[in-house]
Amino acid sequence: GQEWTGWHKLEKSLWADAKIGDDEKKLADRLVADLKDWQKKIPEAEITATSMANGAKELLDEVATGKVTGEEDRYSHTDLADFAANVEGAEKAYELLKPVAAEKDADLAKTLDSEFAAIQTLLAKYKQADGSYTSYDKVTDTERKTFSDAVNSLGEPLSKLAAAVVVK
Known part of the structure; x- marks a missing residue:
């Protein structure tokens, strides 16, 4: 209404x-x-390390709840471009926080490096020569599940980033 x-x-x-x-x-x-x-x-x-870390997680949560499902760009089917942009934003926040995160929790930093690399490799498979991404209506349910699993695999350790960079 x-x-x-x-x-x-x-x-x-x-x-x-x-x-x-x-x-x-x-x-x-x-x-x-x-x-x-x-x-x-x-x-x-006001941008703090904690707000950046939480923002990175929120970007990934947005992928999990709207972009992976195909609901976000239901008319244009440009979901993968949005997906990639959110991952890029989350990764940039992590890169800025990585020196502190690596010092305080080296295992977490290694896991995040690995998970970001994995999701970037997955996205690269769908990137076209002109820089665009495969239309999301061409992505199968099985492939969408792979994306969902990758987002969830990254989301769990990313949720720990704020605690790792909090200034005490």
């Missing part, structure tokens, strides 16, 4: 309806304005 707005409305308009009208243009303008507002707030954000 609520008005449907946001990126997914535009995604549906582009991919399913193949039309962009005045309503979609207004929505796009609103989204750009919202983005500019967020960009102004970034310098004020």
